[in-house]
Amino acid sequence: MSEYALELIDIQCTFRSKDDHSQRYTAVADTTLRVSAGEFVSVVGPTGCGKSTLLNVGAGLLAPSAGSVKVFGQPLQGINTRAGYMFQTEALMPWRRAVDNVAVGLQYRGMPKAQALEQANQWLQRVGLGGFGDRYPHQLSGGMRKRTALAQVLALDPDIILMDEPFSALDIQTRQLMENEVLDLWAAKRKAVLFITHDLDEAIAMSDRVVVLSAGPATRPIGEFVIDLPRPRDVAEVRTQPRFVELHAQIWGVLRDEVLKGYAQQLQKAA
Numbered sequence: 001m002s003e004y005a006l007e008l009i010d011i012q013c014t015f016r017s018k019d020d021h022s023q024r025y026t027a028v029a030d031t032t033l034r035v036s037a038g039e040f041v042s043v044v045g046p047t048g049c050g051k052s053t054l055l056n057v058g059a060g061l062l063a064p065s066a067g068s069v070k071v072f073g074q075p076l077q078g079i080n081t082r083a084g085y086m087f088q089t090e091a092l093m094p095w096r097r098a099v100d101n102v103a104v105g106l107q108y109r110g111m112p113k114a115q116a117l118e119q120a121n122q123w124l125q126r127v128g129l130g131g132f133g134d135r136y137p138h139q140l141s142g143g144m145r146k147r148t149a150l151a152q153v154l155a156l157d158p159d160i161i162l163m164d165e166p167f168s169a170l171d172i173q174t175r176q177l178m179e180n181e182v183l184d185l186w187a188a189k190r191k192a193v194l195f196i197t198h199d200l201d202e203a204i205a206m207s208d209r210v211v212v213l214s215a216g217p218a219t220r221p222i223g224e225f226v227i228d229l230p231r232p233r234d235v236a237e238v239r240t241q242p243r244f245v246e247l248h249a250q251i252w253g254v255l256r257d258e259v260l261k262g263y264a265q266q267l268q269k270a271a
């Protein structure tokens, strides 16, 4: 079996331009990104550079214009069934209770309803929502809905977890609680994680490796940093360590110019 859970190799993604359909826009080019089994990798980059595009390629939701994707050494065809995907936006079904939202994926896989509900309740307990299974999404706080979404992904026991800025909508305290919980759950199961974020502090606090993407167009990796901070980590506490500060300065040195370029592009688009 390949030592890599997920390999994106020489990926290029070209779209028809949103503003002018006769034009093409290359969002991502020459991008190779590998995540080992059990590794936690974060990808940071300026707004609109192509982070979600790359994650969609890894999930099999988007076929790249060039390049290939391998999952545990095998070429990916169609949807990546070894991966669970946690989106930036809410993906819960509002008409289903929390426990039904978590159970639905298990039922799709053919698990009998009673067993699926039992497992879903266990997962809700593990993410700190024991006793809330009967609530509908609108009866839960933003943090609780994120926990439900996390339980939904983890219940399927994926070998690869793809997360696209999952906590960006949360307040900072809830966010740190969730980050610590994700780290605890990850440490117990050691799945491969590809985590997309705008937030460099979050990326360093959580990851084994941080990959920096350039501003678009033709976004590509321009830096890769091994995060040699000891584990287990508390995401709030780890930020005070001198090594964290050192790594932050190093990575920000690479990311800063790209963020400024990305920001200038946003202003240009809005003008």
Ligand SMILES: Nc1ncnc2c1ncn2[C@@H]1O[C@H](COP(=O)(O)OP(=O)(O)OP(=O)(O)O)[C@@H](O)[C@H]1O
Pocket (backbone or CB within 6 Å): 015, 016, 017, 018, 025, 027, 045, 046, 047, 048, 049, 050, 051, 052, 053, 054, 198, 216
């Ligand atoms: N289906 C599409 N058609 C046309 N252009 C697209 C499409 N999907 C993405 N793009 C463009 O590709 C670029 C990268 O988009 P993407 O959403 O991957 O960036 P991102 O880094 O995840 O953004 P953000 O940080 O805002 O979440 C953007 O300029 C976007 O407009």
